[in-house]
Amino acid sequence: MIEWGVWLDLARHGLAGAMMLAGACFMLIGSIGVLRLPDFYARIHAAGITDTLATIFLLGGMIVESGLTQTSAKLALVGMLLFLTSPTATHAVANAAHKAGLKPRLGTIAPPHPRDREDG
Amino acid sequence: MIFFISLLITLSMALILARLLRGPQLYDRVLAVNSFGTKTVLFLCLFSFLINRPDGVDIAILYALMNFIGTIAVLKFFRYRSLDIALSDMAPREYAAGEDK
Amino acid sequence: MRYIGVRYIIALIIVLVTLWLVLSGYFNKPLLLWLGSASVIFTIILTIRMRIIDNESVPYFNLFRMVPYLVWLVVEIWKSTIIISATILRPDMVLTPRLIRVKTLPSSGFGRALFANSITLTPGTVSIDLDDDEVIVHTLLKEMTNRGDFAEMARRCAIAAGEKEPAF
Incomplete structure (x- = not known):
């Protein structure tokens, strides 16, 4: 009987670790995107990855890790707050830039062909 | 494991700080600060697991709220050049209270 | 006087009590429970006085x-x-x-x-x-x-x- 509990606990911690690792990886990808993308309106999309999937995975992993306790309820509250506030904040930033007259770069943005580069 | 994940989050916070210092526009910086705040909230949650004291999650809740209010306040200030402005002067249209458009 | 939906008030009371209990975590300290009920009653009075009780501020249905x-x-x-x-x-x-x-x-x-x-x-x-x-x-x-x-x-x-x- 004790064996089952041990295995279940192990699986729970493994699942929690995998979810948190996935969330941290998505967060890193979002940060790289914020640093790498060429335009303000494009960077918003990269920041959106951090706000959504990374949050879901990290908080989900922490909830699985802590089990049915008060901490997991608080973590769920944190997730709800982030889910309510982050799209509003993102929309506020984008709308302020749009109203201030910042023009997005449209069309196709591609890296220059190797033969057009100086060292190519 | 949790320590490694905290390191990854710290790395992405450093990358966001680079954008915050470089960002050519004001809005890039506001976006970076907002994103940094979200990462800080998640880092605080993880940190309370790391030091094994669940009280840190309460601080994370507070930080999530303050991050949102701070972002909105900065944007409002740079749009109207003042924080002391009435709601009726801000909105392009006025809605009567409780009226569902 | 606008009509104030009673079901919204009841839903708001339930949500606020749950929020207080989850955030404090103490069920056996009478002082904290009294403070919690005082805060909930104060919040309800404020929301009724501000007349913002409607489907938009209480979207739990x-x-x-x-x-x-x-x-x-x-x-x-x-x-x-x-x-x-x-x-x-x-x-x-x-x-x-x-x-x-x-x-x-x-x-x-x-x-x-x-x-x-x-x-x-x-x-x-x-x-x-x-x-x-x-x-x-x-x-x-x-x-x-x-x-x-x-x-x-x-x-x-x-x-x-x-x-x-x-x-x-």
């Missing part, structure tokens, strides 16, 4: 319709996050940003707010302006400018907001 929508939304977020991540991580990154107007909107205020927030939550699309009859959306890749997808999302938002017959 939409909660059961929201759950299937949220599940669908998380799946959509997962799909588009994979696409955006692959785009960001490619060394030769090719972006095709577009600015499009979406005309298909839910008719209620709650449905519109839900629709605009869902667009922003999905990586790859950000709603940058909301008008009376259209949303201006910035998309990162031209694969995400499909009108049918936006109409599908608007239809689901309208259903989640409790509208009887979506117009599309």
Whole structure:
């Protein structure tokens, strides 16, 4: 009987670790995107990855890790707050830039062909 | 494991700080600060697991709220050049209270 | 005197009591329970005095319709996050940003707010302006400018907001 509990606990911690690792990886990808993308309106999309999937995975992993306790309820509250506030904040930033007259770069943005580069 | 994940989050916070210092526009910086705040909230949650004291999650809740209010306040200030402005002067249209458009 | 829905007040009391108990975690300290009930009563009096008790400030009756929508939304977020991540991580990154107007909107205020927030939550699309009859959306890749997808999302938002017959 004790064996089952041990295995279940192990699986729970493994699942929690995998979810948190996935969330941290998505967060890193979002940060790289914020640093790498060429335009303000494009960077918003990269920041959106951090706000959504990374949050879901990290908080989900922490909830699985802590089990049915008060901490997991608080973590769920944190997730709800982030889910309510982050799209509003993102929309506020984008709308302020749009109203201030910042023009997005449209069309196709591609890296220059190797033969057009100086060292190519 | 949790320590490694905290390191990854710290790395992405450093990358966001680079954008915050470089960002050519004001809005890039506001976006970076907002994103940094979200990462800080998640880092605080993880940190309370790391030091094994669940009280840190309460601080994370507070930080999530303050991050949102701070972002909105900065944007409002740079749009109207003042924080002391009435709601009726801000909105392009006025809605009567409780009226569902 | 406007009509104040009693069911909204009851729902608000239940939510506030639950919030206090979850955040404090003490069930056997009479002082904390008294302070909690005082705060809840004070909040209820304030909200009644401010006359903001309506379906918009107490949206908990939409909660059961929201759950299937949220599940669908998380799946959509997962799909588009994979696409955006692959785009960001490619060394030769090719972006095709577009600015499009979406005309298909839910008719209620709650449905519109839900629709605009869902667009922003999905990586790859950000709603940058909301008008009376259209949303201006910035998309990162031209694969995400499909009108049918936006109409599908608007239809689901309208259903989640409790509208009887979506117009599309």
